[in-house]
Amino acid sequence: MSIVAHNIRKIGVMGAGQMGTGIALVSALRAKVPVLLYDRSPEQTTKGLAFVDKLLEKDVNKGRIQSIDAKEAKDRIQVVGHEEGIKGMRDVDMVIEAVSESLPLKQAIFASISITKIAASAVPKDVSAASEEGKKIAGRVVGLHFFNPVPVMKLVELISALQTTPDVLNRARSFAVACGKEVTTSKDVPGFVSNALLMPFINEAIMCLEKGIATKEDIDTTLKLGMNHPMGPLQLVVFFGSIGLDTCLAIQQTLYEGTRDSKYRPSILLERMVDAQWYGKKNGKGFYEY
Numbered sequence: 001m002s003i004v005a006h007n008i009r010k011i012g013v014m015g016a017g018q019m020g021t022g023i024a025l026v027s028a029l030r031a032k033v034p035v036l037l038y039d040r041s042p043e044q045t046t047k048g049l050a051f052v053d054k055l056l057e058k059d060v061n062k063g064r065i066q067s068i069d070a071k072e073a074k075d076r077i078q079v080v081g082h083e084e085g086i087k088g089m090r091d092v093d094m095v096i097e098a099v100s101e102s103l104p105l106k107q108a109i110f111a112s113i114s115i116t117k118i119a120a121s122a123v124p125k126d127v128s129a130a131s132e133e134g135k136k137i138a139g140r141v142v143g144l145h146f147f148n149p150v151p152v153m154k155l156v157e158l159i160s161a162l163q164t165t166p167d168v169l170n171r172a173r174s175f176a177v178a179c180g181k182e183v184t185t186s187k188d189v190p191g192f193v194s195n196a197l198l199m200p201f202i203n204e205a206i207m208c209l210e211k212g213i214a215t216k217e218d219i220d221t222t223l224k225l226g227m228n229h230p231m232g233p234l235q236l237v238v239f240f241g242s243i244g245l246d247t248c249l250a251i252q253q254t255l256y257e258g259t260r261d262s263k264y265r266p267s268i269l270l271e272r273m274v275d276a277q278w279y280g281k282k283n284g285k286g287f288y289e290y
């Protein structure tokens with residue numbers, strides 16, 4: 001596939017949490033694009049910038065980049081002040097949204113985010129989604145699914161909404177490539193490819209444990225040594241640190257409800273673990289003790 005020029009001269013990143021700062025960093029360091037970073041919490045922005053400094057310093061110390069590259073990358077990231085807020089993002093070619101989900105929506109993270117729905121909601125109320133103007137507005141929305149930690153994980157999953165124009169899709173792909181990522185494309189389905197495969201895999205491993213088919217250690221060892229996975233599914237389920245079993249359950253429930261396919265039924269043991277508030281690494285107790 002030929003790569004089109006992304007023609008992105010400046011980006012805005014909304015949210016300076018784990019994902020937002022990672023995205024700002026790869027955009028500034030790899031794609032060498034100026035970044036405007038905005039977070040509703042100034043403390044979070046300060047924390048995010050300190051994290052960027054730490055990662056750049058580590059790259060320099062390990063000889064992966066020169067200190068001049070680190071300095072230039074850092075200089076490309078500018079914080080949008082609180083007074084300006086979102087309006088400070090006016091003159092950018094692309095805005096990447098990486099804010100936390102609101103609590104009711106949090107239930108749906110990763111699995112239910114319909115890019116098509118987000119694109120439709122970009123159309124102002126007084127404009128018809130079927131009009132030329134409506135299609136043009138919604139056509140500019142595209143899904144770029146980065147993985148945590150962004151500077152380390154090599155993948156970006158690219159998701160086209162029903163409305164996304166081919167030009168926007170191609171430019172988004174080029175941008176992700178410029179950020180040093182490999183890009184895969186997924187249709188806009190619950191979980192995209194990544195979580196539609198990963199979550200049932202983890203859920204099935206929990207079902208094996210629930211049915212007493214094998215011990216947790218044996219389930220993990222089977223996949224590690226037999227299939228060369230870097231870690232077993234019950235270790236992986238909490239590897240994401242801040243995520244945990246509660247989020248896994250929410251994703252699995254969303255896959256189940258979003259597809260109405262019984263193969264996605266969440267394991268009862270997973271539900272009970274969450275009832276017990278044993279979420280994994282993030283609070284110290286899960287299938288293993290942390």
Ligand SMILES: NC(=O)c1ccc[n+]([C@@H]2O[C@H](COP(=O)([O-])OP(=O)(O)OC[C@H]3O[C@@H](n4cnc5c(N)ncnc54)[C@H](O)[C@@H]3O)[C@@H](O)[C@H]2O)c1
Pocket residue numbers: 014015016017018019020038039040041044098099100101109110146147148240242243
């Ligand atoms: N952490 C992961 O492993 C991971 C992986 C892939 C996708 N995601 C998704 O990426 C998004 C961000 O996740 P994260 O882990 O970086 O979360 P996070 O909680 O670390 O950071 C989110 C940031 O968004 C800010 N924020 C919230 N509402 C805002 C608003 N209206 N305007 C500006 N800033 C706002 C918060 O202050 C916070 O700093 C979420 O939607 C999450 O589902 C996360």
